[in-house]
Amino acid sequence: MKKYEKHKQGLWAIIAPVNGYIKTAISLSIIGGITSIIGFVLLAYVLLLSIKEKSDFFQFELSFNEAFLLLTFVVIISFLTRYYSFVISHLGAFKLEEILRTNITAHLAKIPLGYVITTGTGALKKVLLDDVKNLHAFVADSIPMIGKSITTPIASLFALLIINYVFALVALSVLLIGAVIMYFVMKDSVNHRKNYEQSQSDINKAVIEFIQAMMVVRTFDDGTSSFKRYNESLLRYRVHLKAWIAETSTPAKISMTILSPMPTLLAISLLGIFFVLNGTLDFVSFIAILLVSTGMADSLMPIMWMSNFIKKSSSSALRIQEIMDLPQLTYKKDKQLLKNLNIEFDNVSFKYENRLDYALQNISFKVKEKSVTALVGHSGAGKSTIAKLIPRFWDITSGSIKIGEVDIKDIDATTLMDTISFVFQDTFLFNDTLENNIKIANSNATREDMIEACKAAQIHDFILTLPKGYETLAGDRGTNLSGGQKQRITIARAILRNAPIVVLDEATAFADPENEEEIIKALANLMKNKTVIVIAHRLSTIKDVEQIIVFDDGKISEIGKHNELLENQGIYAKLWSDYEKSQNWHLHYKGDVK
Numbered sequence: 136m137k138k139y140e141k142h143k144q145g146l147w148a149i150i151a152p153v154n155g156y157i158k159t160a161i162s163l164s165i166i167g168g169i170t171s172i173i174g175f176v177l178l179a180y181v182l183l184l185s186i187k188e189k190s191d192f193f194q195f196e197l198s199f200n201e202a203f204l205l206l207t208f209v210v211i212i213s214f215l216t217r218y219y220s221f222v223i224s225h226l227g228a229f230k231l232e233e234i235l236r237t238n239i240t241a242h243l244a245k246i247p248l249g250y251v252i253t254t255g256t257g258a259l260k261k262v263l264l265d266d267v268k269n270l271h272a273f274v275a276d277s278i279p280m281i282g283k284s285i286t287t288p289i290a291s292l293f294a295l296l297i298i299n300y301v302f303a304l305v306a307l308s309v310l311l312i313g314a315v316i317m318y319f320v321m322k323d324s325v326n327h328r329k330n331y332e333q334s335q336s337d338i339n340k341a342v343i344e345f346i347q348a349m350m351v352v353r354t355f356d357d358g359t360s361s362f363k364r365y366n367e368s369l370l371r372y373r374v375h376l377k378a379w380i381a382e383t384s385t386p387a388k389i390s391m392t393i394l395s396p397m398p399t400l401l402a403i404s405l406l407g408i409f410f411v412l413n414g415t416l417d418f419v420s421f422i423a424i425l426l427v428s429t430g431m432a433d434s435l436m437p438i439m440w441m442s443n444f445i446k447k448s449s450s451s452a453l454r455i456q457e458i459m460d461l462p463q464l465t466y467k468k469d470k471q472l473l474k475n476l477n478i479e480f481d482n483v484s485f486k487y488e489n490r491l492d493y494a495l496q497n498i499s500f501k502v503k504e505k506s507v508t509a510l511v512g513h514s515g516a517g518k519s520t521i522a523k524l525i526p527r528f529w530d531i532t533s534g535s536i537k538i539g540e541v542d543i544k545d546i547d548a549t550t551l552m553d554t555i556s557f558v559f560q561d562t563f564l565f566n567d568t569l570e571n572n573i574k575i576a577n578s579n580a581t582r583e584d585m586i587e588a589c590k591a592a593q594i595h596d597f598i599l600t601l602p603k604g605y606e607t608l609a610g611d612r613g614t615n616l617s618g619g620q621k622q623r624i625t626i627a628r629a630i631l632r633n634a635p636i637v638v639l640d641e642a643t644a645f646a647d648p649e650n651e652e653e654i655i656k657a658l659a660n661l662m663k664n665k666t667v668i669v670i671a672h673r674l675s676t677i678k679d680v681e682q683i684i685v686f687d688d689g690k691i692s693e694i695g696k697h698n699e700l701l702e703n704q705g706i707y708a709k710l711w712s713d714y715e716k717s718q719n720w721h722l723h724y725k726g727d728v729k
């Protein structure tokens with residue numbers, strides 16, 4: 136994979152992997168630009184000979200046939216070089232798109248998963264699709280323009296200087312005036328562009344949020360605020376755009392007019408007519424001057440578009456660079472031999488990057504091989520964070536986490552993933568068949584293994600009731616299934632994976648009695664003979680486990696068995712009494728109340 140070094144910032148560093156294509160395309164377009172100007176000069180020469188006039192400013196002498204042949208040759212070269220410059224820049228653009236997408240996704244796979252989750256799909260989609268596409272467009276369309284827009288005016292100026300320096304100076308003056316006006320118009324555009332891009336990105340976020348939160352919006356919104364955020368971002372966008380246009384529209388129109396070919400051609404024509412009328416310039420030379428000066432007249436506008444294009448592409452390159460600069464998790468390459476399946480947290484502290492306070496402080500505990508440890512505590516106490524530190528969703532700030540006496544930072548990625556199965560509450564199912572969704576856990580598993588896992592996960596009978604059975608599509612993100620069914624499919628995945636350590640976040644959401652019983656049976660099958668860490672919400676399910684760790688505000692407040700903790704009369708005893716009370720709660724309808 137191409138390495139992106141910190142000091143090599145910016146657009147050119149990001150497109151460097153296709154430097155070969157870029158250099159070839161630019162070189163060809165430079166040849167194209169020069170040959171087109173030579174073509175104009177030869178065309179004038181051919182015109183001159185065709186009306187048999189003689190002009191003394193051409194420094195060379197050719198017969199009509201020679202000049203015509205040379206003109207044809209130059210035109211063909213000019214056409215071919217431009218054509219191939221375009222073809223090669225497009226090939227480079229496709230190659231770059233492929234390289235960037237591969238590199239970004241490979242990099243995303245190696246940075247802490249927690250970053251990917253918190254950054255959000257919207258922002259990552261923008262980088263992977265929109266920004267990469269912007270750079271594709273830059274390489275495909277701007278690269279051929281770069282060579283042409285720099286060489287054509289220089290070659291034209293050079294040719295004009297040879298033909299008649301007065302005309303060269305007039306054309307140059309018009310262009311300089313245009314360039315000065317352009318500079319003042321563009322001067323303030325940096326801030327305007329920033330605001331414009333920010334408001335455009337806000338609109339993107341608002342749309343993605345609106346679609347992702349559609350269910351919440353439709354459930355809770357009375358209609359007045361469903362588009363509020365979207366509307367606000369649209370309004371900001373309009374305000375920024377209006378401010379930009381208001382400040383730059385008149386000077387922009389003036390500079391556009393001056394930068395268009397017309398003023399240069401007008402000035403050259405007036406001067407030419409004056410010289411022709413007073414007999415100091417012959418008509419054919421005048422035509423030659425007009426033809427050559429179009430090369431200069433046409434030059435500033437592309438340069439202006441180019442500079443806009445470069446700024447836009449630079450912002451995209453910067454966003455890609457920011458992702459590529461995120462440090463990757465480092466894994467040991469050599470396969471590590473774990474001495475056993477004990478898990479040990481030793482004085483672990485952890486702080487989320489975007490938070491000032493520690494989510495976990497000085498956490499030390501041991502989980503013995505083939506035992507069950509339950510994590511309990513109030514909401515926000517740090518239980519899920521503990522679970523997510525084991526697969527290195529985030530790396531800890533200090534202390535160490537060991538499995539089988541090896542620090543998890545020293546365990547190679549494959550061993551770590553083969554050793555642990557995770558069952559989290561937010562199940563993700565691909566829009567693929569149920570069979571493929573389950574087999575993703577173990578590509579070597581046979582169909583029989585998969586069915587056995589589904590039986591153990593109490594989901595087999597349900598799948599058989601579906602008309603297409605295991606061939607049924609799960610729907611986008613699993614929308615065709617109920618929450619409890621999705622959870623049992625995830626359990627089936629974990630059973631099929633058969634990793635010796637299981638970390639599971641016990642679901643609370645699907646607690647109707649029938650579903651609950653099935654999920655409990657499924658979990659019991661998953662946990663058999665495994666080292667288990669379970670985040671427990673229903674305390675009744677963990678009464679008999681070997682160890683319960685009670686968390687309070689990021690610290691361990693108690694460790695023990697159910698009965699010991701009840702005797703302690705601490706947080707656990709209070710949680711237990713609250714839990715028991717909640718089991719006796721009933722909802723009363725008005726009519727029931729006596």
Ligand SMILES: Nc1ncnc2c1ncn2[C@@H]1O[C@H](COP(=O)(O)OP(=O)(O)OP(=O)(O)O)[C@@H](O)[C@H]1O
Nearest residue numbers: 253487489490494513514515516517518519520521
């Ligand atoms: N991605 C994150 N970025 C920043 N802070 C986070 C993030 N995830 C969790 N936190 C914070 O870390 C602390 C511990 O959260 P955690 O999710 O581990 O608690 P929990 O005990 O699992 O809660 P619950 O039972 O409600 O799931 C909380 O203060 C929470 O706000």
